[in-house]
Amino acid sequence: MQYWLFKTEPDVFGIDDLARAPDQTARWDEIRNYQARNSLRDDVRVGDQVFIYHSSCKQVGIAGVAEVVRAAYPDPSQFDPAHAQFDVRAAPGMPRWFCVDVRLRERFTQVIPLRLLKTNPALADMTLLRQGRLSVQPVSAAHWQAVQDMR
């Protein structure tokens, strides 16, 4: 079992939307970054635990935990010409982008702010703080625990 951090913009789809989704389960899609894609496609497995991170919003930070319930499959949005994330270079049978399904496990009573994460020495070399723009990133067991300890 591995740990991850997935970013999302709550104005588009946040942890509250996940909580309201049928079976509190949703497709994690529209990832259009190769490094993130490679993680999704090759390394994210059913049962992996995921921090849900809210970006580009009022309360930037880690909002809760989800669990991967379906491993990588082709992201349908890439094939839909009406979709903003349509990719003309992709074709069914030759998908370029992948998605997974996640189920909510826990919504933190308070978002753990990025501002606070930055002050924790135990997180100094966490990918989130080092490579700010990666939308799917692995989290070490030590970093996972250090974040949990900040709740």
Place this chain on the structure above:
DNA sequence: GCCAACGTTGGC
């Protein structure tokens, strides 16, 4: 809205 950091594209 600004802008730094980083990712992608495409000519050569």
Place this chain on the structure above:
DNA sequence: GCCAACGTTGGC
């Protein structure tokens, strides 16, 4: 394969 130009992310 290099790298300039351009596009995007995301905190502030």
